[in-house]
Amino acid sequence: MTKPDVPSHPQSSGYSHKINDPFWSHYIELVRNVVVPYQWEALNDRIEGAEPSRAIRNFRIAAGEEEGVHYGMVFQDSDVAKWIEAASYLLSAKPDPELEVLVDSVIETIARAQQADGYLNTYFTLREPGARWTNLAECHELYCAGHMIEAGVAYYHATGKRTLLDVVIRLADHIGTVFGTEPGKLPGYDGHQEIELALFKLYETTKEDKYLELSRYFLDQRGASPHFFVEEWEQRGRTIHFGELDMVHRHTYSQSHLPIREQSTAEGHSVRLVYMCAAMADVAAKTEDTPLKEACERLWSNIVSKRMYITGSIGSSAKEEAFTGDYDLPGDTAYAETCASIGLIFWAKRMLQMEQDSRYADVMERALYNTVISGMSLDGQRFFYVNPLEVDPEIQRVNPNYAHVRTRRQGWFGCACCPPNIARLIASLNQYVYTPAVEQATLYVQLYIGGEGEFTLQGRKAALTMVSDYTSTGEVKLIVRPDSPAGMQFTIALRKPDWCKIPELWINGEKTEQDEFTFECGYIKVTRSWKAGDEIKLHFPMELLRMKGHDHIKTTFGKVAIQRGPFMYCLEEVDNGRGLHRIQLPRDAEFHIGSGERMPLGVPALTTIGQRIVFQEDWGIHLYRSDVYWDTQPAELRFIPYFTWANRDEGEMSVWIRESV
Structure with a gap:
């Protein structure tokens, strides 16, 4: 067989980017120095106490x-x-x-x-x-x-x-x-x-x-x-490999219940669906297959508007690791597999190559900064397969409905898809920062991850340095260096994150007003003849957001989740005591940023004064009573970034908190 004549080291993405970032460089070095060596040991069965591989x-x-x-x-x-x-x-x-x-x-x-x-x-x-x-x-x-x-x-x-x-x-x-x-x-x-x-x-x-x-x-x-699948099952004498598989239902589980161009809702196993959709987007873009592209858009819309958790995770049910129905997003029994969010990121990247719309990058960012890095401990040696939004270890130890949920990350798994998936995504993160649109002579900035980049637009090359403090202060600086002393005419499209209301922009030290750029599909577009040393400075004010779920989501109704920048926050028992379900957050509560114990990687904790519900009477031996009344007491609350939970003492955790007037 003749070997294909393959070019050496092609750059199919149209750019290269070497990451140098105060947040992500830590993770990449963790993957390099800890995770990949650790996983090598695990693959060779040398991790004490972990399941053999x-x-x-x-x-x-x-x-x-x-x-x-x-x-x-x-x-x-x-x-x-x-x-x-x-x-x-x-x-x-x-x-x-x-x-x-x-x-x-x-x-x-x-x-x-x-x-x-x-x-x-x-x-x-x-x-x-x-x-x-x-x-x-x-x-x-x-x-x-x-x-x-x-x-x-x-x-x-x-x-x-x-x-x-x-x-x-x-x-x-x-x-x-x-x-x-x-x-x-x-x-x-x-x-x-x-x-x-x-x-x-x-x-x-x-x-x-x-x-x-x-x-x-x-x-x-x-x-x-x-x-x-039923036909092949019949042909092999109705034998099955996994003990409790419903072969008749198998087609919905694996998204083969309809031709893919006719599918409109996210059904079945969540990882399988997003892997499929990533390939659909690839093929649709290459072959200009409009029905395939439209199917991608329908499935994307169904997930992000009706079937995605606020952390960017997907998959509501432990049974078949699957999507269920619209707005069915329980936090405590969520499956929310790490691999599913990684697959969602794969898909988002490809949607951005097909259509430059910031809504895809916003979801990519949400999944990356929350579920994906929550799937690995801060030391890179333990992992979550499932990423719940609420846990109570005492109940989860005795209630089989929570058998899939862990309140401690595991050293390895018999089914170990998630740890190496995290490693390969983080190690390849440089591929997700930019999207060059060659025909438009436009470079789209999708993720504000610092480093040194090179790209080619319409046969011309330029370098771009990004200095980013995006995760701490929301400040980013980009320095452009075209390959020609005469400069280079092109557009830099800067994504406005969905969490930021009004970003601030300076070019070469001068603040830029809105009439000096265009805003399209979520991007600030700056077109000019760029000279060596031209500098863009961005500030994305990190206002504290009280996120609310759609009123059809029963489990989040009347509750809020706290977001600052790209990060979701949660309460942990180690900071706030047992009984997180008793806590209320007043609508006028003011937050303080960065107080208390220092959090990792420059992402601050948040504190405020909330309320804890207490009862005026002792319940005694009664399970239910009509003659008891509750009251509230002030309680100092401490919220930590969701990705950092379960790195200290085991205990309760909750992303959503009841809001009070």
């Missing part, structure tokens, strides 16, 4: 390097792929010979584990070699393949080495021989979407149209054969 060992056994049997979930391979992808992004940002040697050694093992026909999956190679592609609904073969393809593409871009890229090209080509609507091929699709967006990345790297077409096939086939 055996993921690396599975590959070694499949490669003939060790004796043994497959261990773990059917999708265990994906943890290794995501680890490689995260390591690749770190290597793109900064050379690390020791890490590169380690990744190379894993890739060599993976290459030896690949079968002669290109197939690669340790579960089926070791445990069920005769059952390939017979249980697409449950067994994640295409999901694992997708993650490995993404890893191969990322490592190639980072290092120029193509061993893993060649492995995943052979894997993708094998998949292309298996699936399709032609006679003799399997007219199926994946139970857990991932292959679609991975194939699109492979297409972007290799410029081979067959990978774009294969990605589009998997999208188009979903729902076109609405009973495929």
